[in-house]
Amino acid sequence: xxxxxxxxxxxxxxxxxxxxxxxxxxxxxxxxxxxxxxxxxxxxxxxxxxxxxxxxxxxxxxxxxxxxxxxxxxxxxxxxxxxxxxxxxxxxxxxxxxxxxxxxxxxxxxxxxxxxxxxxxxxxxxxxxxxxxxxxxxxxxxxxxxxxxxxxxxxx
Numbered sequence: 001x002x003x004x005x006x007x008x009x010x011x012x013x014x015x016x017x018x019x020x021x022x023x024x025x026x027x028x029x030x031x032x033x034x035x036x037x038x039x040x041x042x043x044x045x046x047x048x049x050x051x052x053x054x055x056x057x058x059x060x061x062x063x064x065x066x067x068x069x070x071x072x073x074x075x076x077x078x079x080x081x082x083x084x085x086x087x088x089x090x091x092x093x094x095x096x097x098x099x100x101x102x103x104x105x106x107x108x109x110x111x112x113x114x115x116x117x118x119x120x121x122x123x124x125x126x127x128x129x130x131x132x133x134x135x136x137x138x139x140x141x142x143x144x145x146x147x148x149x150x151x152x153x154x155x156x
Contacts, residue, residue: 004087008073011094012066015147018098019062019140022105026055030112037120047126048116054133055109058101061144065097068151086155093150100143108136 034048069090073079080086115129 002082002087004082004084005073007084007087007091008069008082011091012069014091014098015069015094015101016059016062016066019065019101019105020059022102023056023059023062024105026058026105026107026109026112027052029106029109030055030116033113033116037116040120041123044119044123047119047123051112051115051119051126051129051133054112054130054137055105057137058097058105058108058140061140062097062101065094065144065147065151068148069094072151072155080155089155090151093147093154096143096146096150097140098143100139104136104140104143108133108140111136 030052034052037048038045070076071079072086072090073082111133115126115133118129119126
């Protein structure tokens with residue numbers, strides 16, 4: 001068994017899976033709150049929709065990292081030599097976006113719920129609600145950048 005390839009595929013699963021779980025939970029939480037606001041005032045659909053979609057970015061980031069790992073492994077063509085060290089590096093590179101994507105997706109969903117409630121009470125405050133929710137995004141972006149740099153610069 002080639003443990004380098006096994007580690008690479010575990011990294012793919014962690015990057016895409018954990019970040020995807022965080023996004024799914026966050027979007028679900030926000031969607032439930034958005035449905036409540038829309039049931040009271042359907043004209044606020046556009047404002048709350050954006051808030052609901054924000055926690056979904058972590059899943060996209062995880063997907064990007066998973067695809068880059070696959071590219072490095074040679075799944076789509078020529079990749080790097082899959083030594084144990086390179087397999088471990090790809091596995092390790094999946095962890096920042098996987099872990100930060102999981103937690104930031106869930107917590108961005110919670111921030112989105114609060115923002116959606118704010119929009120429900122005071123529709124003119126959507127900019128502030130969006131800003132508070134987007135602040136959580138910064139940590140997902142940090143995880144994405146760390147993972148990208150580790151893959152692109154650390155594995156050759």
